[in-house]
Amino acid sequence: MYRYDQFDARIVAERVAQFRGQVARRLSGELLEDEFKPLRLQNGVYLQLHAYMLRIAIPYGQLSPRQLRRLAEVARDYDRGFGHFTTRQNIQFNWVALKDIPDVLEKLAEVEMHAIQTSGNCIRNTTTDHFAGAAQDELLDPRPWCEIIRQWSTFHPEFAALPRKFKIAVTAAEHDRAAIRVHDVGLHIRRKDGVTGFEVWVGGGQGRTPVIATLVNSFVPESEILDYLEAIMRVYNRYGRRDNKYKARIKILVTELGEAEYIRQVEEEYAAQRPHEKIALTADEIARIHAYFAPPALAAKPAVSERLEAAKAADPAFARWTRVNLHPHKAPGYASVTVSLKPQGIAPGDATDTQMELVADLAEKFGHGDIRVSHAQNLILPHVALDDLPEIYAALDAAGLGTANESRITDMIVCPGLDYCNLANARSIPVSLEVSKLFADPAYEEDIGRLHINVSGCINACGHHHVGHIGILGVDKKGEEFYQILLGGRADEKAALGNIVGPGLRAEEVPGAIHRVVEFYRAQRTSKDEKFIDTLERLGHQPFQEALYAAD
Amino acid sequence: MPLIKNGAEIANDWVFVAEGAPLPETGRFSVSLGRFLALKQGQENGPLPDGVRLSPADKAEDLEPYLAELALIEIDFPKYTDGRGYSHAQLLRRRYQYAGELRAVGHVLRDQIFYMHRSGFDAYETARAGLSEVLEALNEYSVVYQPAADPSVPAFRRRS
Numbered sequence: 001m002y003r004y005d006q007f008d009a010r011i012v013a014e015r016v017a018q019f020r021g022q023v024a025r026r027l028s029g030e031l032l033e034d035e036f037k038p039l040r041l042q043n044g045v046y047l048q049l050h051a052y053m054l055r056i057a058i059p060y061g062q063l064s065p066r067q068l069r070r071l072a073e074v075a076r077d078y079d080r081g082f083g084h085f086t087t088r089q090n091i092q093f094n095w096v097a098l099k100d101i102p103d104v105l106e107k108l109a110e111v112e113m114h115a116i117q118t119s120g121n122c123i124r125n126t127t128t129d130h131f132a133g134a135a136q137d138e139l140l141d142p143r144p145w146c147e148i149i150r151q152w153s154t155f156h157p158e159f160a161a162l163p164r165k166f167k168i169a170v171t172a173a174e175h176d177r178a179a180i181r182v183h184d185v186g187l188h189i190r191r192k193d194g195v196t197g198f199e200v201w202v203g204g205g206q207g208r209t210p211v212i213a214t215l216v217n218s219f220v221p222e223s224e225i226l227d228y229l230e231a232i233m234r235v236y237n238r239y240g241r242r243d244n245k246y247k248a249r250i251k252i253l254v255t256e257l258g259e260a261e262y263i264r265q266v267e268e269e270y271a272a273q274r275p276h277e278k279i280a281l282t283a284d285e286i287a288r289i290h291a292y293f294a295p296p297a298l299a300a301k302p303a304v305s306e307r308l309e310a311a312k313a314a315d316p317a318f319a320r321w322t323r324v325n326l327h328p329h330k331a332p333g334y335a336s337v338t339v340s341l342k343p344q345g346i347a348p349g350d351a352t353d354t355q356m357e358l359v360a361d362l363a364e365k366f367g368h369g370d371i372r373v374s375h376a377q378n379l380i381l382p383h384v385a386l387d388d389l390p391e392i393y394a395a396l397d398a399a400g401l402g403t404a405n406e407s408r409i410t411d412m413i414v415c416p417g418l419d420y421c422n423l424a425n426a427r428s429i430p431v432s433l434e435v436s437k438l439f440a441d442p443a444y445e446e447d448i449g450r451l452h453i454n455v456s457g458c459i460n461a462c463g464h465h466h467v468g469h470i471g472i473l474g475v476d477k478k479g480e481e482f483y484q485i486l487l488g489g490r491a492d493e494k495a496a497l498g499n500i501v502g503p504g505l506r507a508e509e510v511p512g513a514i515h516r517v518v519e520f521y522r523a524q525r526t527s528k529d530e531k532f533i534d535t536l537e538r539l540g541h542q543p544f545q546e547a548l549y550a551a552d
Numbered sequence: 553m554p555l556i557k558n559g560a561e562i563a564n565d566w567v568f569v570a571e572g573a574p575l576p577e578t579g580r581f582s583v584s585l586g587r588f589l590a591l592k593q594g595q596e597n598g599p600l601p602d603g604v605r606l607s608p609a610d611k612a613e614d615l616e617p618y619l620a621e622l623a624l625i626e627i628d629f630p631k632y633t634d635g636r637g638y639s640h641a642q643l644l645r646r647r648y649q650y651a652g653e654l655r656a657v658g659h660v661l662r663d664q665i666f667y668m669h670r671s672g673f674d675a676y677e678t679a680r681a682g683l684s685e686v687l688e689a690l691n692e693y694s695v696v697y698q699p700a701a702d703p704s705v706p707a708f709r710r711r712s
Contacts (some may be wrong), residue, residue, distance in 0.1 A: 005711070007707040011697070011707075046608065151697040151698075155667075157670035158639055160635060234639055242634060274647060276646070284712045364561025
């Protein structure tokens, strides 16, 4: 993984000193709260319902064991013993005191971490495939380009006060696990005539106006990608709407201009760049950054592990976990493991200090020191030998981390909702936990197969309800929480937005309604190989809607 | 209002002439982009200013033919959260190589000054930051990651 050199370390140290000064000026009253707000936001500090929240950047979701242990320490010493992993592959702490935040940042800087641009109207953490560098189906490892984008976008002087936040995602696999078509900019790495480059998608997004991105350029060579991004950003900074925060995202600019005119403006700005304006990233620098992401030295192993097969035969629960939570690795005899942060009864994405330390230990002992955070709010050990899976599972299971539900119905993406967030209209965690209860039987859940439920507590869509196979959206009706159900969304390479079906439901009606929809699917599917989303596409939404509202 | 340029507080001998107000016969002054273009193109008669004030929605490109005649371009930040002025500055300084004074006016706060400096500003009119604070803000970072309109060398060039 990337390691800081003297320059990276100095920038982060200088940021800590700067933020310490800003906090001191706020606490002394020199800075008004309105003036402090954009400063704290660009350092990940939100004022939530009960306290300040600190969001820490995990660039493209990668952590070392040392970093994860430091996050555990922060959870223990400055929060209430847990942290919450987010859909932007970051982590947030909900109970940190403002006066302590500079000290927390200093501790993070010691392990090459920061909270820069995790919030505010700037370029946020660039996200990618959580199996990057390990997945069988990737063209190449997208992380070096994420790091290059991280550095370019850090304290970019022109783009520090954008109309609104800006999110970039990168994938290099045909099966898109980074949801690039619902990002402000989505980059798909391609090869053409021996040159690496990027397919550039712009103007996707969720929130109150969900939009699937527009293909703006089918191939920008790697040597030009930062200059091309500068053109995209400049057009947005100058012409994105600033009169209404809900119309300020780049998707609205693309929609209002129309695809053709938007593309023309970007191409015109790009063509106007003069030679001395080009970033001209050096080949040495590109090579230097790529060298940090060299694949781990994996001992050659047979594709089938006898040890694993014997353990599976002896323990059906373990066998199920290996069927559900493993992802194929490039190297035979290895797999990527999903450590589920979605057990029954726990807020999705939460991990305690001791759980974080356990995952750090396992990564060190069995996983080449590599840990990822997925946008689905789980942890990943990307490089694990099949032979070691029995020990890993035993340790995870003993710590409540052995749930076999990766991409299954209880592996929900859920925003913090009204329990924490001052934007929310409804609670999202309790309703997700109630739905999960109905699918607690692991055999039943495995039988249902791949099914994504995404839950948001308001139309800002932090829980990605537009792109869940089933979306649940909390709304407020005259002081009472209601939940609208959406069907048919997906965030992958066939990205689509879900449709709201019928009137909202009371919280207590939601689990039963979801259960009826799932049972309807099981009755209608042609075989177990036909996934929920495929049956839904084949039959259309109408019969599913009827099932949703049928009386029990 | 204090004016800080090139690391020192200086006297402001410019006046901004508001829309519709009479143009002064003597002294240095600036006008809005619209009025400047009207004067240049003969739709309004009067003394020609060598200063222009840009608003966020203006097109900085419109000034390109006149840059050699201008001694001052003010870029107004009516709200400090509106970042369009940074793009104006980068265009003028980098693309069009404007060499005169580029002054930030309006809601100019200490914590924007580092970004302003990198975008090409060399003067700051601010009621909210004294000289020592501006100097402190300019020196908060000793390393930058990307080229901009200032002479800072990005980290990737210092590495090789």
